Amino acid sequence: MNLTVQIIAISMSVLFNFFVFQMLKKGVLDFKYTIMWIFSGLFMLSASIYPQYVSFIAELIGISEPINFLFFFGIVFLLIMLLQMTIIVSKFKDHIYTLTQKLGILQKKMDEISK
Amino acid sequence: MKKLIIIPAYNEEKNLVSLINEIREVPGFDYIIINDGSKDNTSAICKENGYNMIELPINLGIGAAVQTGYLYAMENDYDIAIQIDGDGQHDPRFLNNLIKPLIEGDADFVIGSRFLHKKGFQSTSARKIGISLLSNLIFILTGNKFYDITSGYRAVNKPVIKLFVNHYLKDFPEPHSIIVAIKKGFKLLEMPVHMRQRMNGNSSIHFLKAIYYMMKVSTSLILSSMELKDIDEEGKAV
Numbered sequence: 356m357n358l359t360v361q362i363i364a365i366s367m368s369v370l371f372n373f374f375v376f377q378m379l380k381k382g383v384l385d386f387k388y389t390i391m392w393i394f395s396g397l398f399m400l401s402a403s404i405y406p407q408y409v410s411f412i413a414e415l416i417g418i419s420e421p422i423n424f425l426f427f428f429g430i431v432f433l434l435i436m437l438l439q440m441t442i443i444v445s446k447f448k449d450h451i452y453t454l455t456q457k458l459g460i461l462q463k464k465m466d467e468i469s470k
Numbered sequence: 471m472k473k474l475i476i477i478p479a480y481n482e483e484k485n486l487v488s489l490i491n492e493i494r495e496v497p498g499f500d501y502i503i504i505n506d507g508s509k510d511n512t513s514a515i516c517k518e519n520g521y522n523m524i525e526l527p528i529n530l531g532i533g534a535a536v537q538t539g540y541l542y543a544m545e546n547d548y549d550i551a552i553q554i555d556g557d558g559q560h561d562p563r564f565l566n567n568l569i570k571p572l573i574e575g576d577a578d579f580v581i582g583s584r585f586l587h588k589k590g591f592q593s594t595s596a597r598k599i600g601i602s603l604l605s606n607l608i609f610i611l612t613g614n615k616f617y618d619i620t621s622g623y624r625a626v627n628k629p630v631i632k633l634f635v636n637h638y639l640k641d642f643p644e645p646h647s648i649i650v651a652i653k654k655g656f657k658l659l660e661m662p663v664h665m666r667q668r669m670n671g672n673s674s675i676h677f678l679k680a681i682y683y684m685m686k687v688s689t690s691l692i693l694s695s696m697e698l699k700d701i702d703e704e705g706k707a708v
Contacts, residue, residue, distance in 0.1 A: 456537065456538040460524055
């Protein structure tokens with residue numbers, strides 16, 4: 356790998372990891388949902404420091420260009436993350452619906468009591 | 471026997487007063503209006519007239535609004551719950567006809583059908599084609615033939631109230647709930663009712679969205695008929 360590319364890759368990985376940890380520290384991100392991002396950040400960092408391992412694994416599974424290996428697994432990883440997000444959003448929607456329904460009924464009871 | 475009419479209402483300020491007056495002419499029924507986050511004066515009209523109303527702070531959509539009514543019915547120990555749309559297209563004079571099979575124990579879930587006697591408003595032909603396609607789909611999926619599967623005029627007994635509190639599907643509630651109830655082993659029956667063209671306002675399903683709607687509903691009905699096999703394995707207790 357070209358040294359310039361490697362330097363860019365390493366600094367981007369470091370930046371990414373830094374932001375993830377910052378957000379975790381500030382409590383913007385829930386740890387439960389951050390763990391995948393932490394792992395992916397660490398993977399990015401190690402892959403940019405030791406690109407030879409990426410080439411090695413790519414060759415092992417029959418992908419001749421290491422960058423294609425990264426693209427492929429990057430997309431797979433993003434798909435999994437997106438699916439996970441959809442699951443979480445659906446769950447939250449369900450919770451909000453239930454809460455709204457209960458709130459409506461409670462409000463009615465309150466109004467009846469205060470009459 | 472305690473009977474509750476559930477009226478989901480979203481922006482129905484023009485229709486509610488006459489609907490409630492009609493309902494009051496039929497004795498023996500309580501009613502609850504579920505104001506689904508209306509942006510018009512629905513809430514003010516209900517308060518002014520002292521109507522029995524649950525107000526949802528945000529708009530959840532018809533399925534979840536109706537489910538709120540079933541939750542209220544369960545909490546207040548009602549024996550029968552009847553759904554009537556807030557837009558006035560369902561004629562409350564058919565209430566007693568509708569619940570007769572429930573009282574006599576012939577059914578757990580009665581669908582008010584405008585197609586059985588072919589009287590009253592019969593819907594547009596485009597919509598009828600859609601309804602008949604979905605009706606056939608439900609027949610293929612469950613082996614039961616019902617005609618007016620998108621009818622929102624329906625009555626259920628206590629066990630089905632409980633089912634709807636737990637399993638009412640929020641996206642396409644009318645055809646969905648039929649599949650859920652059949653899969654759970656409940657007895658469904660279609661009874662003739664007359665419907666009217668909406669008094670005021672527009673229907674929530676526009677013509678242009680119809681094809682997209684059909685695709686979504688079909689997919690989700692097929693999925694739900696499969697997914698419910700898993701629910702059944704948890705045992706029949708809902």
